[in-house]
Amino acid sequence: MERKDPESGGKDLLEENRRLGRENLRLQRAVEELGILNEIAIAINSTLALEKILDLITQRCVPHLRAEQGAVLLLEEHKEERPFQTLCRVGDTSHKRLPFRLDDQLAGWMLRYRSPLRINDLGSDPRFATGAGDIFSVHSLLCVPMVCKGRMTGLLAVFNKKAEAGFSEDDQRLLSIIASESAQVIENARLAEKEKTLLRVQEELNLARDIQGNLLPKETPRPAGYDIAGKSVPAKEVGGDYYDFLAVEENRLAFCLGDVSGKGLPAALLMANLQAAIRGQALAGTSPTSCLEKVNTLLFRSTSPEKFATMFFGCLDTLDHVLHYCNAGHNYPLLIRDGVKPLRLSAGGLALGCLESFPFEEATVELLPGDRLIVFSDGISEAVNHADEEFSEARISELVAANRDASAAELIEKILQEVSRHAAGQPQMDDMTLVVVRRE
Amino acid sequence: MNIREDKVGSFTLLAVSGRVDSLNSETLKDYLQELGKRESRVLVDCSALEYIGSAGLGALLILLKLIRKQEGTLRLCGLSPRIAEVFAIAGFDKLFPIFLDLDSALSAGA
Numbered sequence: 001m002e003r004k005d006p007e008s009g010g011k012d013l014l015e016e017n018r019r020l021g022r023e024n025l026r027l028q029r030a031v032e033e034l035g036i037l038n039e040i041a042i043a044i045n046s047t048l049a050l051e052k053i054l055d056l057i058t059q060r061c062v063p064h065l066r067a068e069q070g071a072v073l074l075l076e077e078h079k080e081e082r083p084f085q086t087l088c089r090v091g092d093t094s095h096k097r098l099p100f101r102l103d104d105q106l107a108g109w110m111l112r113y114r115s116p117l118r119i120n121d122l123g124s125d126p127r128f129a130t131g132a133g134d135i136f137s138v139h140s141l142l143c144v145p146m147v148c149k150g151r152m153t154g155l156l157a158v159f160n161k162k163a164e165a166g167f168s169e170d171d172q173r174l175l176s177i178i179a180s181e182s183a184q185v186i187e188n189a190r191l192a193e194k195e196k197t198l199l200r201v202q203e204e205l206n207l208a209r210d211i212q213g214n215l216l217p218k219e220t221p222r223p224a225g226y227d228i229a230g231k232s233v234p235a236k237e238v239g240g241d242y243y244d245f246l247a248v249e250e251n252r253l254a255f256c257l258g259d260v261s262g263k264g265l266p267a268a269l270l271m272a273n274l275q276a277a278i279r280g281q282a283l284a285g286t287s288p289t290s291c292l293e294k295v296n297t298l299l300f301r302s303t304s305p306e307k308f309a310t311m312f313f314g315c316l317d318t319l320d321h322v323l324h325y326c327n328a329g330h331n332y333p334l335l336i337r338d339g340v341k342p343l344r345l346s347a348g349g350l351a352l353g354c355l356e357s358f359p360f361e362e363a364t365v366e367l368l369p370g371d372r373l374i375v376f377s378d379g380i381s382e383a384v385n386h387a388d389e390e391f392s393e394a395r396i397s398e399l400v401a402a403n404r405d406a407s408a409a410e411l412i413e414k415i416l417q418e419v420s421r422h423a424a425g426q427p428q429m430d431d432m433t434l435v436v437v438r439r440e
Numbered sequence: 441m442n443i444r445e446d447k448v449g450s451f452t453l454l455a456v457s458g459r460v461d462s463l464n465s466e467t468l469k470d471y472l473q474e475l476g477k478r479e480s481r482v483l484v485d486c487s488a489l490e491y492i493g494s495a496g497l498g499a500l501l502i503l504l505k506l507i508r509k510q511e512g513t514l515r516l517c518g519l520s521p522r523i524a525e526v527f528a529i530a531g532f533d534k535l536f537p538i539f540l541d542l543d544s545a546l547s548a549g550a
Contacts, residue, residue: 262495306469306501308501310494350532350535351532378494430462
């Protein structure tokens with residue numbers, strides 16, 4: 001019978017006991033780690049609010065890693081000077097805030113090396129030489145990059161381990177896992193926020209579109225013997241084109257079509273200004289030239305040097321059928337008459353807003369029964385097809401000539417249809433506006 | 441769009457070629473804004489210009505204003521019939537001295 005030395009058996013047991021104790025501790029730590037990872041995963045997946053997610057991450061990392069402070073810095077796209085933005089910082093309230101200079105240094109290091117950084121004696125680390133007293137409150141740090149689809153999106157850092165030995169390799173491993181778990185979630189939240197901003201901008205644009213739509217005439221005048229229509233289709237939500245009808249006095253109808261250089265909101269703002277100026281002048285009953293001369297000066301004074309507007313302004317006497325007009329740099333309107341070449345209404349002068357004052361010319365033209373006057377913006381004549389071929393003035397004339405009996409409104413629809421057929425799926429590049437005056 | 445700058449006699453010769461549309465006119469505008477502060481005698485060669493929209497015309501308008509402020513000289517030359525018509529419609533032919541070609545622009549007085 002074998003007998004064990006009682007002494008040595010006790011030693012084995014003691015050793016086994018210690019081993020089990022260590023194993024137990026290791027398992028306990030692993031369980032804790034899994035616990036916090038799980039907790040973070042649940043917490044950050046429960047919301048799409050970016051700030052809340054960042055809060056949750058730091059709030060849980062700081063106590064678990066027994067740090068004093070934690071921070072998430074997100075990389076800002078298209079910002080070379082200060083690429084990182086500190087979005088969240090959580091710490092013991094009893095401690096001072098981290099100096100912001102350290103953020104910059106950490107960010108710079110991380111962008112360069114993209115690997116975890118663990119420093120337990122910051123004061124003597126040459127990589128982070130800082131001015132004396134500058135970072136007095138930070139003695140140790142652990143920082144890991146957040147990478148999403150191969151792109152560094154930010155960093156996660158904790159500062160000042162509340163233990164003599166400082167941050168351990170285990171701490172580093174855990175923080176790395178948290179960072180990689182969080183990176184995608186944070187990225188999703190950022191995208192969601194971006195989308196929200198875009199939606200808000202879109203809503204505002206829709207409002208602006210409504211406002212601009214209301215600036216256009218709500219009713220079309222219908223003087224005896226005439227059929228008149230107008231329509232404006234902006235390329236974006238809002239545009240720089242507009243048209244207007246103004247009953248100046250009995251038997252006199254003023255109308256105009258303008259095109260502000262540029263597109264979108266800037267053009268729309270200027271268009272609203274132009275429209276108000278024209279209304280003010282036209283209602284004062286002035287002639288086309290004196291109206292445009294005054295508006296020209298007003299526009300010149302209230303715009304940046306590269307902005308201008310082209311404008312056709314006509315004043316029609318519906319009794320003697322004479323149109324007085326002034327064309328300030330606008331595409332020549334076409335007067336389509338049976339059997340003769342289209343007449344281009346070119347008299348006038350320079351586009352509005354180029355020079356402080358300009359002597360505009362005025363011309364008159366008589367409208368005969370059956371005549372159709374087509375005033376249009378360059379979005380119509382310059383609409384291109386896939387071969388870069390413009391819709392052109394010629395097509396407008398042909399179309400109008402071929403539709404002799406169409407009403408003014410029908411002509412507008414026909415032209416717009418043909419332009420869209422011509423462009424065949426190409427995006428509308430410019431605002432399209434038409435005014436048609438047809439003498440019956 | 442392409443922009444090339446040279447010196448020819450007393451003029452800074454700027455050759456603008458290709459299409460100047462609303463997508464690239466900002467580039468031209470920035471360039472001309474800088475040029476108009478630096479030079480006072482400028483000749484813009486448009487012979488290889490295929491298209492210019494209103495935003496491009498606006499960029500030239502800035503250059504004109506800057507050169508006028510310096511009491512300098514700005515000339516355009518080599519406009520194709522298509523480009524010449526764009527200028528004529530906007531009334532810009534009344535604003536810019538336009539010459540048939542490079543030689544006539546360079547040899548004109550003052």
